[in-house]
Amino acid sequence: MATVVLLRTGIVCSVIAFVFMFIAFSSPYWYKSWTRVHSSFGNIGLWHICLNGFIMPRDPVMKSYVGCWWIHSTEFDAVEMQIMPVWFRFIQAFCVFTLIADLLGMVFTILYIPEGIRSRLYTKRPRMFFINSALLLGAALLVFIIALVFAEMTNDSSFMPRPWMNYLSWSYGLCVVSGFFSAFGGMALFVLGLLYADKEANGDPGVTSAAELAARQKELEKQDEAMRNQPGMIMSSVHQAPPTHPQYGSGSALTYRGGGSMGHMAYQHGPPPIYGSRGALKRPHPSPRSGLWG
Template structure:
């Protein structure tokens, strides 16, 4: 039997796209960006794990004694006063976005290992070949669901009034776009691997039936 069908080969290709999109979106600080034409904007860009500000004053600081400039990890322990605004930087919806997209990221990384085994190590002669394909499909499906929840939450609340300053001048960035594409690719890759599992099941059944007929013919000749 051929090691993979067209669905399996396409599933690997689509998965590679999902992997690149999810990994880049997970790391890139461009989920929300400020309009570059606004020279006096306080926000430059932000991602899941880092924020870049041009000049953000500390919330509830009416005297404007402290401003935050430049890019920092959201859990930066070294910048004075940064821990005091962490509650502002990380509202509940942002923590939920981090949580669900992290699950998506981990699922994609696990799928990468499984896809390598599927592509390089296992073959149809292995008894658990179809189980491996089903496992890849299920993990990718869960990754897509978690990633979908994350991007929906951020799309609804990421640029809402009351969080980042000057929200009218902010818009969802290219990293958010990659996250959406990555989630869609996860669903497509999952569907393709489910199809591949079904094809491998039919191939194995056909091979078993063929072997049974061959044995019966040999017995009848004997």
């Protein structure tokens, strides 16, 4: 059943998208320095940064930052714009919106499974599926923007020193993969909403569970029983006689068969006249036994 497959696809994709985005949101490995080289930069995430003796360029006091810190710590007030430029703050905000959209899309889609909640929440089923689809597709769009901006801006040496010694790590990769799952789940739910909209337009809301199918079958059985119990519902069959038609036999004989109250009648015309050796026309005489032409 296409609706069941699309629903399961939407649920699985929304759950995976949320889990991957949550891990990327909370892990500190979006951008990392190669371990085989010495760099003052260690790794950075959305909310966490590790430094190995980082000194801000042209800092008059030459303060060195060592260790892993919360990125909004007061320790980084002097270098706040260095480690968190404007574009980085937009990335943080977009990730928050993406996580919320993935969470809502996942929760609303999973709430379709319980019968009691579905009967109250999905009173207008196509509209709810379109809302879930919009949430997941919106999250996928935000991930697309995040991936492009972050990958491009980390190449700027004003963000972290020596960008050729750094690389995009697995937290960034999980964010990108979550966007793909959000897109697939959103498309599946959008198609599912179109199917249910078409079913309801044709007077068939459809079923997606065994309990709903059983209730639907009981309702149809009650309708059939009520129709059978109505007076005057007599089933009759109309028998029609086969049409009368001519049948052509072998040779030149023509046989005509017909049915009716007069019984069965057969007419047969004999062979054509035979011409003798002297040109005289010889007509065959009827046989007294058979009544047919001899």
